[in-house]
Amino acid sequence: GKAPRQPxxxxxxxxxALVREVPRAAALLAPRRAARVARPALRxxxxxxxxxxxxxxxxxxxxxxxxxxxxxxxxxxxKTLASNEEGFSISQFSFGTIGVTVGFTMLVYGFGAFxxxxxxxxxxAPLLIYGFIISLLGSALKYAQLDPLVCxxxxxxxxxxxxxxxxVQVQVRSDVTRYRYGDEQHLEEALERIFLFGRxxxxxIARRDSxxxxxxxxxxxxxxxxxVLVFESxxxxxxxWEGRRxxxxxxxxxxxxxxxxxxxxxxxxxxxxxxxxxxTGVDSRPxxxxxxxxxxxxxxxxxxx
Numbered sequence: 001g002k003a004p005r006q007p008x009x010x011x012x013x014x015x016x017a018l019v020r021e022v023p024r025a026a027a028l029l030a031p032r033r034a035a036r037v038a039r040p041a042l043r044x045x046x047x048x049x050x051x052x053x054x055x056x057x058x059x060x061x062x063x064x065x066x067x068x069x070x071x072x073x074x075x076x077x078x079k080t081l082a083s084n085e086e087g088f089s090i091s092q093f094s095f096g097t098i099g100v101t102v103g104f105t106m107l108v109y110g111f112g113a114f115x116x117x118x119x120x121x122x123x124x125a126p127l128l129i130y131g132f133i134i135s136l137l138g139s140a141l142k143y144a145q146l147d148p149l150v151c152x153x154x155x156x157x158x159x160x161x162x163x164x165x166x167x168v169q170v171q172v173r174s175d176v177t178r179y180r181y182g183d184e185q186h187l188e189e190a191l192e193r194i195f196l197f198g199r200x201x202x203x204x205i206a207r208r209d210s211x212x213x214x215x216x217x218x219x220x221x222x223x224x225x226x227x228v229l230v231f232e233s234x235x236x237x238x239x240x241w242e243g244r245r246x247x248x249x250x251x252x253x254x255x256x257x258x259x260x261x262x263x264x265x266x267x268x269x270x271x272x273x274x275x276x277x278x279x280t281g282v283d284s285r286p287x288x289x290x291x292x293x294x295x296x297x298x299x300x301x302x303x304x305x
Contacts, residue, residue, distance in 0.1 A: 073228075073261055073271055076220040082158035091178040096145045099138020106131030146180040149216050157218040157225055164225035164278040166255040172272075173227060176216055186213040187229075194247045195236070203243075209235035211268070221259075221273050229270040238262045241270070248272075 110127030196204025
C-alpha cells in the first residue's frame with residue numbers, strides 16, 4: 001500500500017509563525033550590534049588614554065596640516081607695460097588675408113571690365129585667371145593659418161631681455177607672436193616631445209588631451225628675466241606638469257630653470273626663468289615665408305624665391 005499523504009500546511013499559518021519569530025530574532029541580535037558600534041569608540045578612548053600617559057613628546061593620531069604650496073610666482077612689483085618697438089617683419093602679416101584681398105579685387109575688376117562696366121576689357125581675361133588663382137591660394141593659407149598670440153611685456157622685463165634672455169627664449173617669443181601655417185597649435189613640436197602624444201606605454205597622453213598655449217608674458221622673477229607660457233590644460237593637472245618639468249628644462253634649455261604654478265580656470269603658468277647669462281637677445285633667424293606644400297620647411301626670402 002501507499003503511504004498516507006501528509007496534510008499541507010496552511011500558508012497563512014506559516015506566515016503568522018514567521019512574524020512571531022521576528023521580534024525574538026531582533027532581541028538576540030541587538031547585543032551584537034551594540035558591541036560593534038561600541039568598538040570604534042572604545043578604540044578611540046584607548047588612544048586618548050595612551051597619548052595622555054605617554055606625554056606630549058609622543059605623536060598623536062592627529063597630524064598638523066602641512067604648509068600650502070606656492071600658487072603664484074614671485075613676480076616683481078612693476079605694473080608698467082612696455083611699448084612694442086620692434087622693427088618691420090614680413091612674418092607679422094597674414095599671407096592668407098593678403099591673397100584673398102588681392103585675388104578678390106582682381107576678380108571684381110576683371111568681371112567689371114569684361115562686361116564693359118570698367119575700363120580695360122582687353123585685360124579682363126588675365127585678371128579673371130590670376131585673380132581666381134591668387135584668391136584660391138589665399139583661401140588655402142587662410143584656412144591653414146594659426147593666428148599669433150599677444151605678448152604682455154612689462155617694462156622691467158623688456159630692459160633685461162637684451163642681457164639675460166637666452167636665444168631659445170627669444171625664438172619662442174618670436175615664433176608664437178607671428179602667423180604660422182599648417183600647425184594645429186603653437187609650440188606643437190615642443191608639446192609632442194614633452195607629453196609623448198599617443199605613447200601611453202611611455203607615460204604619454206592622447207593628442208586630444210594636449211594643453212593649449214593661450215597667452216605669453218615677459219616678467220621678472222627674483223630679479224631674473226622670465227618668459228611665462230600660459231597654458232589651458234583641463235586634462236593635465238599640476239602633478240602631470242611637475243612630472244615633466246625636467247623635460248621642459250631640457251627642451252627649452254640650456255640656461256633656464258622651469259617653475260610651474262596652477263591658476264584658476266585650468267590655467268597653468270610655465271615660467272622659463274633665465275639663469276642670468278643670457279644670449280644675443282635678438283632672434284637672428286631670417287624671416288620666413290609660408291611653405292609651398294603642407295609638411296615642407298618654411299621658405300626664406302632671398303634664398304628660396
